[in-house]
Amino acid sequence: MALWRDSKGAWRAVEDRCPHRLAPLSEGRLESDGTLQCAYHGWQFDGRGACTHIPQLRGDDKAQQVACASRRSCVRAFPVQEVHGLLWVLPDSSEQAWERASEFPSMALPGLTRPPAESGLDVMGGGFFCRDLPIRFDTLCENLFDPAHVHFAHHSIIGVRQIENGTAVRLQGDVVASGFECSCNLYGGNSTITFQAPGMSKFQPEGVRTSEVFYGVPTKPGWSRIYAVTLVDTRMPAPKRKFSLNSVLMRWLGSMTWFVHAFRKHPVLDSDTYLLHVQERLLLETGNDWKGGFYMPAPADGSVVAMRRWFDEFGGAQQGAVPTCEPGTPMPAQMTKRQTIDRYSQHTAHCRHCSKALRNTERGMAAAAVAGVVAAVWLVARALVGAPLLAPATALGAAAVVACGLLVRALAGLREQFRFVDFVHAFNN
DSSP: OOEEETTOOOEEEEOOOTTTTTTOOGGGGOOOTTTTOOTTTOEETTTSSSSSEEEGGTOHHHHHHHHHGGGGGOOOHHHHHHEEEEEEOOOOOOOHHHTTTSSOOTTGGGGGSSHHHHHHHEEEEEEEEEEEEESSSSHHHHHOOGGGGGGHHHHHHBOGGGGGGOOEEEEEEEEEEEEEEEEEEETSSOOEEEETTTTTEEEEEETOOOEEEEEEEEEEETEEEEEEEEEETTOOOOOOOOOOOOHHHHHHHHHHHHIIIIIIHHHHHHOOOTHHHHHHHEEEEESSSSSOOOOSSSGGGGHHHHHHHHHHSSSGGGTOOOOSTTTTTTOOOOEEEEEEOOOOTTTTHHHHHHHHHHHHHHHHHHHHHHHHHHHHHHHHHHHHTTTTTTTTHHHHHHHHEEEEHHHHHHHHHHHTTOOOOOOOGOOOO
């Protein structure tokens, strides 16, 4: 799709192909009247997909009018809404879809459209976190609905291997087109996990203020995008915590969006994305036969079975199609582990919080390196003029060189948090 804001500030979405010669409209430019101009031959389109101008027919008003009125000159346009700071596109260009354009998106959260004081619902960690992942849409949905992997794949992050004591997952009701619900005992107490078609998963522990909501979106064959947000029920009392400098520091850092992304969100995805990337290619070798390829004897696999059933019955898998944007398109080749969990291309480059933090980190590294060089040159100059080596000024200069070196090293480590951090399960103790 090609998306843009028109002259009135409204978001518009059209199919990313010009009807003239099939050039990508996303490479075009915006005109002052809010229309989108194709970069190839200059055809212009409004937010409903109608062609408004063909430069090659200037001077022939009748031909211009006939051509622009033709259905063949139009591009498919889709209704768009902005809710929760996210764009919701209804992938239907029919008149019936445009009549429903003002309806609230089916997977959106009504509580977030009102102030927290009124709805009792707020968000943590700077709102929605977004990252592109090199895994299929069905694999992502299966993973988000699989609580049994948390204590192992995400050990020391959001799980603990040693406390796994027979996780049980049970389907509540039937698997229907609109979704389904399961109960589980992941952390000892009862929790509810809900799948709302076509791509929302919610994890709600009983008696806990926070819940996790995930949206999965297929973006291209073999790739999906995840949107994640932590919700807080402000009507429930906050847990009492003992005062400590560490708790104050963590609350302060937790108020910084870049810190939440780099140290809380990314590690969760880094710890299992490569596993899923390889898993789905091995499953593809079986003809996508999950019943024959997976051996799932434990009740903990109940939610995975339910999710696979949903894809078989309602998600297109019954036609043998791999659930991606374009069924039938071959899967891309397997990537290296480094490519699979590359934080920069999958998130940082597109996140204003993390890209800014990365720039500031690199500037800090440069400033510290320059300061260290200046201090080192100053020490050499003192030595050349015969200044005492044991003088306090010399000691301060040497300390400055060491401090600058340590700061550069620390900032270099921080910089990698925005680029790539290898996750090795063998060393995750």
